[in-house]
Amino acid sequence: MKQMKRALAAALAAALLAGCAGQEAGQGASAPPASESAPQTGGNAVEQLLNGEHALTALPSGYMDIPLTQTGQGMYEFVNLEDRYLLCYVDYAAGTRAPLCDAAGCAHADESCPAYSPYYRNVGLAGDWLLTSGTNADGTCSMDARRLDGSEKRTLFTGAEGDSLYPWGFAMKGDKVWLARDGKAVLLDPATGETETWADIPTVFTNVGVLGSGVLLVTSNADELVEENYQPTGDLLADERQEQEIRDRATVTLSAWDPRTGGEVPLTIWNNGEWRFMRVWNDKVVLFSEAQGRFEARDLITGETKVLTESWPAEQKVQLSYVWDGHLMVETRWEPEPDNTDTWQECLFALDLESGGLTEITLRNQGGDGTRLPRILGESESEFYVIRRTPGEGGAEGGMAMISKADYYAGVDSMQPIQNMF
Known part of the structure; x- marks a missing residue:
C-alpha cells in the first residue's frame, strides 16, 4: 500500500x-438559487448538451482519485509488494484479493506473470475490458487491455516520452473510452485498439466528471489575476498574503466541454475565496464555504441551490x-x-x-x-x-x-x- x-x-x-x-445530525434545506450559481449560458445550450448523441458516463476513481476500478461485485487494483506490483481482483463476496493470473504454479514474480508489473500502473474499465497504463522503464507510456478475467492481454499502444494517457479520469461512450493523448481527445475502442482523434484539450484541464455529452472542467482566472496585480515587496510573509488575497478574488467556472468539437458550456461560477469545490454528484456540484459554515449542492441543469448543512x-x-x-x-x-x-x-x-x-x-x-x-x-x-x-x-x-x-x-x-x- x-x-x-x-x-x-x-x-x-x-x-x-x-x-x-x-x-449532531443536521438536516437538509432548500434555498433560492444564489446569484452566482445560475447557469452562465442559455438553457438551449444545456439542453443540447444533455441530449447529445455521444452521451458520456463517468469513469470511477478511488480514494483521493487514485485509480481503483470496481464493478460493484469487486475491485481491480495494483498491490505494492515492495519489489513489484501485482494487478489483483478483490472479490467482495468471497473476501479475497488475488492476482489476475490463471497460470498454474505461477509465482507472480516476473514478466512471465500477466499480473506482474515492475511499476505502479493506473487502472480503468471500459465495457468488458480492463485498461492499465503507465510509464515504462525507458520513459515511454503504454496502455494494455485485457478481459475482466485477465485473459486476452495485449498492448494497445506505446507512446513517445511525454504522452499522457488518462483512461481512468475521462469518460466513456458505450464500450469505448475517451482519453487524453498528446493534447488531443482520443476515442479508443479497447476491443480493437482503434482510435479516433478529436478536439484539442484545453490548456487548463481539470476533469471532475461528466454531464450529458460533456466532460466537466473546473477552471479559474487566479493565475491571470496574480500576473496582473502581484507586486512583490521583499517581505516573504507579506508577499504570500498578498498573493493569497489576489487568488481569493478569483472566480472559478465549472463548464461542460465537448470532446468532439472542443466547445464549452459554462454551468456555474463561484468566488475562489468564498467557496471550495468538493465533488460533482448526480448532476450537482457540492461546494463548501468555511466562512458560512455551509455545504450546498448546486444543480448544474436548473441552477437551483440546495443547502445541505449550514x-x-x-x-x-x-x-x-x-x-x-x-x-x-x-x-x-x-x-x-x-x-x-x-x-x-x-x-x-x-x-x-x-x-x-x-x-x-x-x-x-x-x-x-x-x-x-x-x-x-x-x-x-x-x-x-x-x-x-x-x-x-x-x-x-x-x-x-x-x-x-x-x-x-x-x-x-x-x-x-x-x-x-x-
Missing part, C-alpha cells in the same frame, strides 16, 4: 490521532472529501484550541447528499502509525471495502477488510479481513 501512502502524504501533513468531539462547526477544519453510498465523506482536523496544531485530531463525517443528515464516523483502526480512519476504497450494495490496520509486534500492520454499511455508520467494528491469495 505504499502508493496509497504517497498519495495520502500530499493531503495529510502528519500522522494524526483519532477521537473527535460529537456532532451549521458546520468552525473548529472542524475540512481537509478533503469523496463520495460513497450517496454520502459526502468529509475528513477534518478537529481544532479545539485555535493555533495549536498539537491538539488537532483526525475526524470523519458522512453527509447525506439527499437529506443533508450528518453522521460522525466514530469507527477507528487500531494501528499505531499513520492515519487511523477506516477509509473506503470500494463498495458493494451493502458493504464497504476499507483500509484496516491492527497492532503488530513490529508496529501497525496494514490490510483491507469488508464491513457492512450499517455497522460502518453506527461505529460497530465488524471488519472482516480480506484474505490475500499471494
Whole structure:
C-alpha cells in the first residue's frame, strides 16, 4: 500500500490521532438559487448538451482519485509488494484479493506473470475490458487491455516520452473510452485498439466528471489575476498574503466541454475565496464555504441551490472529501484550541447528499502509525471495502477488510479481513 501512502502524504501533513468531539445530525434545506450559481449560458445550450448523441458516463476513481476500478461485485487494483506490483481482483463476496493470473504454479514474480508489473500502473474499465497504463522503464507510456478475467492481454499502444494517457479520469461512450493523448481527445475502442482523434484539450484541464455529452472542467482566472496585480515587496510573509488575497478574488467556472468539437458550456461560477469545490454528484456540484459554515449542492441543469448543512462547526477544519453510498465523506482536523496544531485530531463525517443528515464516523483502526480512519476504497450494495490496520509486534500492520454499511455508520467494528491469495 505504499502508493496509497504517497498519495495520502500530499493531503495529510502528519500522522494524526483519532477521537473527535460529537456532532449532531443536521438536516437538509432548500434555498433560492444564489446569484452566482445560475447557469452562465442559455438553457438551449444545456439542453443540447444533455441530449447529445455521444452521451458520456463517468469513469470511477478511488480514494483521493487514485485509480481503483470496481464493478460493484469487486475491485481491480495494483498491490505494492515492495519489489513489484501485482494487478489483483478483490472479490467482495468471497473476501479475497488475488492476482489476475490463471497460470498454474505461477509465482507472480516476473514478466512471465500477466499480473506482474515492475511499476505502479493506473487502472480503468471500459465495457468488458480492463485498461492499465503507465510509464515504462525507458520513459515511454503504454496502455494494455485485457478481459475482466485477465485473459486476452495485449498492448494497445506505446507512446513517445511525454504522452499522457488518462483512461481512468475521462469518460466513456458505450464500450469505448475517451482519453487524453498528446493534447488531443482520443476515442479508443479497447476491443480493437482503434482510435479516433478529436478536439484539442484545453490548456487548463481539470476533469471532475461528466454531464450529458460533456466532460466537466473546473477552471479559474487566479493565475491571470496574480500576473496582473502581484507586486512583490521583499517581505516573504507579506508577499504570500498578498498573493493569497489576489487568488481569493478569483472566480472559478465549472463548464461542460465537448470532446468532439472542443466547445464549452459554462454551468456555474463561484468566488475562489468564498467557496471550495468538493465533488460533482448526480448532476450537482457540492461546494463548501468555511466562512458560512455551509455545504450546498448546486444543480448544474436548473441552477437551483440546495443547502445541505449550514451549521458546520468552525473548529472542524475540512481537509478533503469523496463520495460513497450517496454520502459526502468529509475528513477534518478537529481544532479545539485555535493555533495549536498539537491538539488537532483526525475526524470523519458522512453527509447525506439527499437529506443533508450528518453522521460522525466514530469507527477507528487500531494501528499505531499513520492515519487511523477506516477509509473506503470500494463498495458493494451493502458493504464497504476499507483500509484496516491492527497492532503488530513490529508496529501497525496494514490490510483491507469488508464491513457492512450499517455497522460502518453506527461505529460497530465488524471488519472482516480480506484474505490475500499471494
